[in-house]
Amino acid sequence: MPDIFDSSLRNDEQETLDHQRKLLRGIRTKRYAGRRAQKVVINQLPANESTMINTSEEASDLPQKHKRTVDDYSEVMRNERPSRNPFQAFAAKPFRTFFSSQHSQETIIVVLRKHPLTQVKWLVIAIVLALVPFLFNGISILSFLPGTYQFAGAIIWYLLLTGFIMESFLTWFFNVYIITDERIIDVDFLSLIYRNISTAKIDNIEDVTATTGGAVRGIFDFGTVQIQTAAEKREFEFEDVPHPNRVTKLINELILEEEREKIEGRVN
């Protein structure tokens, strides 16, 4: 007779049954949570963005997961409040934030940008350039021109300054590093028309290293996170991101969760 039917193994049988009940309860809870999350994602997207929900081939390539939420397995995220500030450099569980290749069951865990302190350089340059017409008023290179031309020259100066500020801001705001529960994504806008998006699955991450060098970086806790992967792009570098140790810990927790999912068979 198989052991499972043997009444002398009562304790083990009870444990097996309890364990199975817990698993089933967990699976039902996750299915319900997954369906609710899917509805929330669909409802939050604007109507014209609905095409980003890949319901056919690309989504079916993803295994259907019975997933736990990030707060269940990540100590880092458990201590983080959802971020409603769109300008945050370390935006945990960001509000109403999506990216173009995001799958319907994929959740953004954190959106990273370069620390605001790294933008001080162009801010100072912008302030100095704004004061130049006033500082060098007496020695204007357009002094031989009539007043209207000098005025026009000043307008062009400030117009160019506006363009410089806009470009610097857009470069900082839209160059992001995204960590989801399935992938890491590096979005780079290198110039006006050049865009580079690299992704790697959490499964393919082999090594994560956080580097913080220098007094300023040490005081303000920002640095570089280097991620070695087995994907097409071998190395990801999250440059000058806030809390690099927290990011490293989060990625390690995600790797562990992926392995746990495989072992527990939550990935079909």
Next chain:
Amino acid sequence: MMLFQTVLATSAQDFVSFSQDGLLSLVFKVLFLLSVLFYCIFAVIVIRQVQIMKNTLITPISPLILLFSILHLVLAVGVFLLFLIIL
């Protein structure tokens, strides 16, 4: 403020000498207008860039950033029209 004072103080004095060189004034006018025209083209490219960025990363303030880029273009076009009138 000092800049405006410079404009007022020197405009009368320089107007006579500058207008005597009609060709020179025309050259500078064309240069200024071309500069602003190129800047308008740059502003259009910025709008396109913001649209691509907005479609890549969707945030709550993406529409606001697009609005600023459109206002930026309007400003550039406004400056071009202003230069057509005052120069």
